Structures are given as structure tokens and as C-alpha cells.
Amino acid sequence: MRDMIAQSPPGVQNLVAPLFACEGRDVRNEIPSMPGQYQFSCDLALETVQRWAAKGIRAVLLFGIPAGKDEQGSAAWSADAPVQRLAGMIKSQVPEMLVITDACLCEYTSHGHCGPIRNNNGKFIVDNDLTLESLGKIAVSQARAGADVVAPSAMMDGQVAAIRKALDAEGFTDTAVMAYSAKFASALYGPFRDAAQSAPRQGDRKTYQMDYRSPRQAVLEAQADADEGADIIMVKPAGAYLDIIAALRGVVNLPLAAYHVSGEYACIKAAAANGWIDERAVVLEMIHAIRRAGADVIITYFAEDLADWL
Numbered sequence: 001m002r003d004m005i006a007q008s009p010p011g012v013q014n015l016v017a018p019l020f021a022c023e024g025r026d027v028r029n030e031i032p033s034m035p036g037q038y039q040f041s042c043d044l045a046l047e048t049v050q051r052w053a054a055k056g057i058r059a060v061l062l063f064g065i066p067a068g069k070d071e072q073g074s075a076a077w078s079a080d081a082p083v084q085r086l087a088g089m090i091k092s093q094v095p096e097m098l099v100i101t102d103a104c105l106c107e108y109t110s111h112g113h114c115g116p117i118r119n120n121n122g123k124f125i126v127d128n129d130l131t132l133e134s135l136g137k138i139a140v141s142q143a144r145a146g147a148d149v150v151a152p153s154a155m156m157d158g159q160v161a162a163i164r165k166a167l168d169a170e171g172f173t174d175t176a177v178m179a180y181s182a183k184f185a186s187a188l189y190g191p192f193r194d195a196a197q198s199a200p201r202q203g204d205r206k207t208y209q210m211d212y213r214s215p216r217q218a219v220l221e222a223q224a225d226a227d228e229g230a231d232i233i234m235v236k237p238a239g240a241y242l243d244i245i246a247a248l249r250g251v252v253n254l255p256l257a258a259y260h261v262s263g264e265y266a267c268i269k270a271a272a273a274n275g276w277i278d279e280r281a282v283v284l285e286m287i288h289a290i291r292r293a294g295a296d297v298i299i300t301y302f303a304e305d306l307a308d309w310l
């Protein structure tokens, strides 16, 4: 009877599995702060995607670790960067897998910020509008490589409109945009920044990511992204932001995604490794909570385990 009356439980069809792609061959570096997660070269990343597909996972979110970084982050729109190559390989070998690509610059800039920086009276700030041009180029190169969905995570004002315009101008009218709409400046991204080698060299991301003390702003951000043409909006992180997920569910009638982030994964893994919690039970409880709050799509590093558990 409990199964009968459970409201829309999450299933494997709701999950998106993140994946970090790096240069080289036969590379499989475990990320110390994210046990069970790896930086894979494209060959091994493809094998991983094939295994996931066999387990019923239908969507992946690709992040790249480029060979070289520069001030502008130009490797982000290179046709032979890891994300672009892997997207092409997945679409030719596992065509039923939905390929979502993270569109940002922090993995590609030498300073680690999500866009080019400029000196404003001695203080370095990210140039919002210059970043929009780069995000347009990134989106087009990812779509050309085969991405089905482009996911801008830079939190620049106008990023969805800029990407939609750039995609349409190149004929990629069917490429969807999943917008990181309400992305908070969170301490829970630490392990990801180890994984993607994307921590800012100086300063923080508080001039572009949201302040968790200002939750109403999430509604504005989501509405702006909807108006700019987003196809899916996202809340990030997930577990500590269930109120934001529920609030956005009530005001925007687009599919809603929630990103259960690296720090949330690391906390559960560490406690489970100590035998302090039951990993499977805790993960299932979290994923149900995120779903209950109103998320249609859940991006989680537990996707492979959940494919077995759900």
C-alpha cells in the first residue's frame, strides 16, 4: 500500500550522471575527495557511459579538464577539447544517451573564474558581457560536437539569451538549454573544484553566484531564464535548498532540475566510510526529498548506485 500511494517516486529516468573528461588515453584518476568518481580520458569515459547505459541511465553531464589553460579560457570552445570529443563519441557509440554539456569557463581559465576578468581599480571582477560572447562560442562548439543540451553554469546575467541566440544563428535550433538558474555561492562545491581543477586562484564567486541569505532572488533568476528561453531550470545545491526547489516549482512551469553537488556526495561518502550512516538508506532518503520538493531531474554522483537501488 505504501508503494501504491507514494507520490511520484524518483526513477532512473530522472537521473543525470556527471562525468569528468580529461586528455590522454587510459587515464583513470580517482578524485580523492569524491571516492568512486574519476577523471577519465575519453576512451575510458566512453566505456563508463556504455556501462551506465546498460544500467538504464539515460543522461550524462560532461565536464572537461583541458590540457592547457589561458586568461580567456579558449580551450572551452575548441573542437578537440575533451568534452567536445567525448560528446561526439557518445553520440556515435551510445546514441540513445542524452548528452548534456556544462558550459562555463572556470575549468579553462588560468585564474579559475567563470569568465574573463578585468582590473577594476585594483579589484579583479569578471566581465559579464565579455563572458556572454565566450559562452555563445562554447555552446555552439558543444552543439556542433553533438550535445543535445547545453547547460550554462557561469551565472552571468543574460547567459541564456546569449546562448539561445548563438545556437539559433548557427542552425542549432533544436539544442536545448538547461540553465543553472539558482546557483548559490556554496561551500559544497569544494570537491568538484578538486575534480575539475577549477578553484579560483584569488577571490571567490560571490560577485556572480547567488547569496543564500537572499532566497527571493532565486525566483527572479528563474523567471529571467524562462523569459530568455531556457528549456529546463536548475537549483544548485539541492539538499540544503529544498525550499528553493519548492518555491520555483510553484512559480515557473518549466521542467526543474536539482544538482546534488560534490560536497553533498563527499559528506555522505565520508560518513558511510566510517560506518556512521547507512549510505544506501541516506542516499535514497535525500533523493526522495529532492524529488518531493519538486525536482523533475536530479543530477547526482550517486546515479550509478541509484540505478541499482531505485
Ligand code: PBG
Residues within 6 Å of the ligand: 102, 104, 106, 114, 153, 154, 188, 189, 190, 191, 192, 193, 198, 205, 260, 261, 262, 263
Ligand atoms: C562550474 C561548476 C561548478 C559546479 C558545476 N559547475 C563549481 C563552481 O561553481 O565552482 C559544482 C558541481 C559540484 O559541486 O558538484 N561553474
Ligand code: ZN
Residues within 6 Å of the ligand: 104, 105, 106, 107, 113, 114, 153, 154
Ligand atoms: Zn564556472
